[in-house]
Amino acid sequence: MIPPSYCFYYFIHSGGLLSLKIRCENFIRSIADLIRKAEIELPDDVVNALRKAESIEENQVAKSQLQAILKNIEIAKNHAVPMCQDTGIMIFFAELGTEFQPGFDLEAAVRDAVVLATREIPLRPNAVDPLNRNNSGNNTGSGIPDIHWKLVPGKQLKITVSPKGAGSENMSALRMFNPTEAGSIKNFVLETVINAGGMPCPPLTLGIGIGGSFDKAARLAKEALLEPLDAPMNELEQEVLEAVNALGIGCMGLGGSTTALAVHIKTAHCHTASLPVAINIQCWANRHASIVFGEEE
Numbered sequence: 648m649i650p651p652s653y654c655f656y657y658f659i660h661s662g663g664l665l666s667l668k669i670r671c672e673n674f675i676r677s678i679a680d681l682i683r684k685a686e687i688e689l690p691d692d693v694v695n696a697l698r699k700a701e702s703i704e705e706n707q708v709a710k711s712q713l714q715a716i717l718k719n720i721e722i723a724k725n726h727a728v729p730m731c732q733d734t735g736i737m738i739f740f741a742e743l744g745t746e747f748q749p750g751f752d753l754e755a756a757v758r759d760a761v762v763l764a765t766r767e768i769p770l771r772p773n774a775v776d777p778l779n780r781n782n783s784g785n786n787t788g789s790g791i792p793d794i795h796w797k798l799v800p801g802k803q804l805k806i807t808v809s810p811k812g813a814g815s816e817n818m819s820a821l822r823m824f825n826p827t828e829a830g831s832i833k834n835f836v837l838e839t840v841i842n843a844g845g846m847p848c849p850p851l852t853l854g855i856g857i858g859g860s861f862d863k864a865a866r867l868a869k870e871a872l873l874e875p876l877d878a879p880m881n882e883l884e885q886e887v888l889e890a891v892n893a894l895g896i897g898c899m900g901l902g903g904s905t906t907a908l909a910v911h912i913k914t915a916h917c918h919t920a921s922l923p924v925a926i927n928i929q930c931w932a933n934r935h936a937s938i939v940f941g942e943e944e
């Protein structure tokens with residue numbers, strides 16, 4: 648059953664806009680299904696990268712760990728269950744077309760979808776008050792789910808959900824560098840990965856945000872995690888990936904040749920006196936899924 652929502656309230660008190668109610672309920676259903684898809688099935692590019700890592704791994708302990716991860720992925724998909732006990736908190740990226748007109752409160756509907764998905768799938772209730780640690784019980788709360796809105800031209804709405812577990816998020820880092828220290832960025836990445844060790848469940852994907860501001864760099868780093876793992880890497884990304892894999896931390900921190908599957912960097916212009924750098928670490932469970940609403944363009 649669709650949970651009570653703003654749009655339902657609006658329907659009841661507006662004299663019966665049935666199509667609007669149905670549209671809103673369908674939207675909530677679709678987003679809850681999107682969350683389910685992200686939780687039980689990794690994108691093909693991520694699975695392929697893990698398969699490739701397993702095929703080239705010579706360290707037998709790391710190889711068996713990669714085989715266990717691949718088996719885990721298969722079981723989750725076949726039995727329609729979350730691939731990890733930490734089902735994360737829900738991060739959404741929404742590209743909202745300026746001509747897309749939902750007619751209902753999108754944020755409230757996304758929130759209702761998280762409540763529905765938490766109950767149905769089910770998801771571990773992870774969202775707590777940061778200070779008193781009281782758990783809302785449904786993965787929502789103040790500022791959660793986290794929805795990043797971007798206005799784009801057109802009549803469509805694209806929503807991507809990226810459930811983020813704590814193990815990898817906790818080992819992420821941000822530093823405000825001196826503007827002359829661009830040459831130190833690679834060492835900052837290595838230092839962060841060494842400090843993380845096996846805690847964030849490698850093999851990792853590293854999203855790196857360079858420039859912007861304190862908060863923009865962190866957002867760029869998180870967006871970089873959504874890049875396909877088979878997308879071509881530029882010279883700096885390749886150099887950082889090779890240096891990270893030369894550390895020998897390996898799958899689950901047990902050694903081996905693949906500590907990271909990919910490195911993706913996003914940049915933005917920044918103040919002449921600043922050089923913010925953020926590293927968002929993602930574990931092997933690089934979960935995300937997207938859906939597009941609205942008219943074809």
Ligand code: SF4
Nearest residue numbers: 731812814815848930
């Ligand atoms: S770091 Fe990733 S794989 Fe490890 S427990 Fe957290 S969500 Fe699961």
